[in-house]
Amino acid sequence: MKKMLAVPAAAAAALALAITGCASSDSGGSSGGLQIDVPDVPMIESLGDFENEVNIVAWSGFVEPAWTDQFTADTGCTVNRKIAGTSDEMVQLMRTGNYDLVSASGDASLRLIVGGDVQPLNTELIPNFGDDIVPGMKGQIYDTLNGKSYGVPIGRGANILQYNDTVVEGDPTSWDVVWEADSAYAGKIVAYDAPIYIADAAVYLMHHQPDLGITNPYALDEAQLAAAIDLLKQQNAIIGDYWADPVKQITAFNGGDVVVGTSWEILRKLSENPSLQGTLPVEGSTGWSDAWMLSSTSDHPNCAYAWMDYTSSPEVNGAIAMNFGMAPANAAFCELGAEQAAHCELFNATDEEYFSNVWFWTTPIEQCIAGRTDVTCTNFQQWTDAWLTVKG
Numbered sequence: 450m451k452k453m454l455a456v457p458a459a460a461a462a463a464l465a466l467a468i469t470g471c472a473s474s475d476s477g478g479s480s481g482g483l484q485i486d487v488p489d490v491p492m493i494e495s496l497g498d499f500e501n502e503v504n505i506v507a508w509s510g511f512v513e514p515a516w517t518d519q520f521t522a523d524t525g526c527t528v529n530r531k532i533a534g535t536s537d538e539m540v541q542l543m544r545t546g547n548y549d550l551v552s553a554s555g556d557a558s559l560r561l562i563v564g565g566d567v568q569p570l571n572t573e574l575i576p577n578f579g580d581d582i583v584p585g586m587k588g589q590i591y592d593t594l595n596g597k598s599y600g601v602p603i604g605r606g607a608n609i610l611q612y613n614d615t616v617v618e619g620d621p622t623s624w625d626v627v628w629e630a631d632s633a634y635a636g637k638i639v640a641y642d643a644p645i646y647i648a649d650a651a652v653y654l655m656h657h658q659p660d661l662g663i664t665n666p667y668a669l670d671e672a673q674l675a676a677a678i679d680l681l682k683q684q685n686a687i688i689g690d691y692w693a694d695p696v697k698q699i700t701a702f703n704g705g706d707v708v709v710g711t712s713w714e715i716l717r718k719l720s721e722n723p724s725l726q727g728t729l730p731v732e733g734s735t736g737w738s739d740a741w742m743l744s745s746t747s748d749h750p751n752c753a754y755a756w757m758d759y760t761s762s763p764e765v766n767g768a769i770a771m772n773f774g775m776a777p778a779n780a781a782f783c784e785l786g787a788e789q790a791a792h793c794e795l796f797n798a799t800d801e802e803y804f805s806n807v808w809f810w811t812t813p814i815e816q817c818i819a820g821r822t823d824v825t826c827t828n829f830q831q832w833t834d835a836w837l838t839v840k841g
Contacts, residue, residue: 485594485816488565490745492597496574496754502527503752506542507552508739509534510773511603516765523759526752543567549747550756552603554737555591556645559812560829562592562599567742569597574754577761578602581781585804590818591811592740600740601757602778604770606796607736607807608641608649609727611712613702624653624730626709628684635687639701639710642691644829644836645810648735649711650677650684652808656732665819666735667811674827674835681839691840695719714796715774729806736807739775770796 503526505512517528531548533539536557543551543566553561561567572578578601585605587593592600612621617634627638628650640646651666654676663673689707692698699720701707717727741757743750759765767782767789776798777783783793797803811818817826827835 485563485814487563487594488745490565490568492569492571493574493750493754494571496751499524499526499751499755500749501525501752502529503550503749503756504529504531504548505550505552505756506531506533506539506548507550508532508773511552511739511769513772515772516760516768520756520759524752524755526749526755528756540564540566543742543744546744546746549744549749549753551742551744552739553592553600553742554739555589555810556737556812556829558591558600558740558742559814561742562594563814565745567599568745568747569599570601570743570757572598572601575601575758575761577758577766577779581763581779582761583776583778583780583799583801585801586738586740586778589738589809591738591809592742600742601761603739603741603760603766604773604775604777605736605738605804605807605809606713606715606775607729607804608711608734609714609717610709610730610734611702611717611725611727612709613705613722613724614726615724616708620726621709621728622731624649624732624734627711628653628680630683630687632687634709637689637706637708638684638687639690639692639698639707640684640688641711642693644832645735646711647674647677647681647832647836648808648810650680652735653732654680665817666808667813668817668819668821668826669813670817670821670824670826674831678835678839681836685839685841713774718774718795729803733806733808736804736809738809767792770798 507530509532512530521527536554539551539553540557540560542548543561582602586602610624626632626634648666651663651669654661655663661673661676690701695716699716702725703720703722714727717725743753747753761779763779763781766779767777770777771792776796780799782789783798813827813829813832815825815828
């Protein structure tokens with residue numbers, strides 16, 4: 450995954466996962482009874498004195514003076530921020546042992562958990578991780594394993610279908626306008642540029658080709674992955690452009706180079722273009738959910754726990770959500786005032802029915818997270834290799 454509002458960092462090499470054991474879970478994203486063999490990293494039982502600093506790897510906009518200054522004043526913990534441009538970069542940085550916390554997305558979190566790079570969290574030491582956290586961001590496959598929580602939710606968003614209503618006829622309700630070879634908008638379609646976009650093809654196939662047996666877009670056997678790649682190659686013939694840099698995507702839409710394709714709600718807002726509309730199609734969509742994760746070798750765990758609690762408060766969690774452009778994790782933020790309520794409405798913050806149709810990014814691993822035991826699923830390295838064949 451890439452998240453930045455400037456020039457994107459170069460993508461790092463993807464890391465393969467080889468996971469053994471048995472798995473069972475529902476297909477909606479909850480960890481359910483999922484069991485995965487992971488390193489036995491101890492959980493902190495109690496907190497001590499603050500260590501005076503905390504080192505954080507984060508997306509741009511997540512760690513800003515508007516709220517870090519108050520945290521330092523309250524705790525004495527100086528916040529040292531390292532901005533990362535991709536999930537691969539975050540994984541690599543966390544594996545150096547130089548950072549305490551990371552704002553990980555689902556396409557990084559499983560790699561960190563299974564690699565023993567992050568530790569399970571004692572949520573009793575994080576009072577703000579309570580009932581006000583929206584239920585759809587608790588106990589998810591991408592940050593909760595074997596009954597242990599490894600992440601404190603920050604925010605979430607859907608990958609929506611965006612279109613220019615002065616060009617696209619009617620209000621599209623299906624992703625077919627970007628996938629089918631006979632699309633009326635061939636040459637004007639934009640798609641996300643990353644291996645995780647394979648899941649978007651899988652979501653479409655789940656709905657239109659149920660005989661493939663896909664029940665989770667991140668748990669694909671070799672035949673299902675091949676079908677997704679075939680669809681992506683079909684789309685490649687009608688693509689106008691791919692995007693990973695949000696600025697490039699906004700420019701392409703506003704310049705008329707593309708008229709329909711994958712977007713985020715925040716990009717539609719930032720475009721300041723009244724002709725651009727967004728929808729969550731009938732097939733559903735992929736999406737992203739970010740969480741704070743604590744290094745298994747953290748040198749500053751007390752400051753790190755204080756940061757996770759502080760940024761889970763309604764006020765600070767909401768400030769991060771508004772600054773980046775996403776739905777906050779703490780629903781109490783939506784009750785703080787008219788501006789906050791409007792933000793929550795725009796990003797569907799408390800609409801669990803809306804997000805029930807969103808498959809949040811999850812690292813593909815060999816152990817089938819959909820519960821199948823008759824096959825080995827394809828992992829992130831296989832997805833990365835396959836993605837290279839799509840673009841030629």
